[in-house]
Amino acid sequence: MxxxxxxxxxxxxxxxxxxxxxxxxxxxxxxxxxxxxxxxxxxxxxxxxxxxxxxxxxxxxxxxxxxxxxxxxxxxxxxxxxxxxxxxxxxxxxxxxTPGSVRALGVLANEPFHFMAWGGLAAGVRTGEVPFEHVHGTTFFDYLRDNPDANEKFAAWMTQTSKLANEAIVASYDFSTANTIIDVGGGQGALLAAVLARAPQAKGILFDTPEVVADTSPLEGACVQDRCAVVGGDFFESVPSGGDLLMLRTVLHDWDDDDCVRILCRCREAAGPGTSLLILEMVLPGECSPHPGFIMDINMLVLNHGGRERTAAEYGDLLARAGYRMEGTTPTPSPMSIVEATAV
Ligand SMILES: C[S@@+](CC[C@H](N)C(=O)[O-])C[C@H]1O[C@@H](n2cnc3c(N)ncnc32)[C@H](O)[C@@H]1O
Structure with a gap:
């Protein structure tokens, strides 16, 4: 035929x-x-x-x-x-x-502070200027820090999208041997709550900016707050110590390579040789194909100076610069993959 x-x-x-x-x-x-x-x-x-x-x-x-x-x-x-x-x-x-609600995404995507930045995409591609900074005259995270309403909407969006991917992530990695799990840039704690619920032997530390960890309702919602410390701070300055497993979910994609290495170095300083680090991101395939990460990469370009999605090889390079050995990449049943590394 x-x-x-x-x-x-x-x-x-x-x-x-x-x-x-x-x-x-x-x-x-x-x-x-x-x-x-x-x-x-x-x-x-x-x-x-x-x-x-x-x-x-x-x-x-x-x-x-x-x-x-x-x-x-x-x-x-x-x-x-x-x-x-x-x-x-x-x-x-x-x-x-409703369970799995995506209302916060609808709200955030329609907020003028967010979508107006997309209007500067073509101009930004011409000049290399970050569209968000061109439109708002400040960086994305400084804008959030100075605008509590925008910060609240962004954090709510992260929490909702986080919950949607959590099941896929906790089912794709064995957390049963971890003692202290630190979620660096962990938002309001949605991922850490799901991980601690899955790993009853473990304690957790949620670390994010003071403005974001002012609301940690996902920890209370999962009844894991008794096993979880909450720390507000700046991951360019330091990261809480004492963890044998550190997680960074959709954190590195906000930053350029040098800033990523600074964050990873702070993680490495806080956790000694043999400790594990997980990077959870939409890891790009080596070649162009219909993968959601390629459009998320443009969202990062619009919002953050140097923000980008990366391939596994690119994460491997960043990890090596910060004193980590990349062990491998595991896909999950969500668009996220898990890049696992060990501190050397
Ligand atoms: C894209 S969100 C990811 C949140 C969370 N990991 C998740 O997957 O839902 C990036 C997080 O990095 C945090 N962040 C940005 N700059 C930070 C800094 N200097 N120190 C600590 N956290 C920071 C933000 O507040 C935000 O919660």
Missing amino acids: IADTSPMAVGPPPQIQVMQMIMAAMPSRTLGAVAQLAIPDVIGNDARNPAEVAEAIGAFEPWVRRIMRAAASLGVLQERGDGSFENTPLGDALRSD
């Missing part, structure tokens, strides 16, 4: 495929606004008509109707015969109170 290789057999024409990729920004913005307005939260387990939703959120009813209709066209809400709308399973994922 001769294979049909005509363009129609392999998908829509190229112009349509590219148009769909470009237009994907519009449903993205729409869902972000639906999340910001907390429409799925207001609907909850019931059905609500746009007038009820408008009253609950204090909004302009005719436009609430239109955005609910658009959300229904995306399969997030479902219109009933009486003009009311209910959540579909996708709408439930945008509620604050």
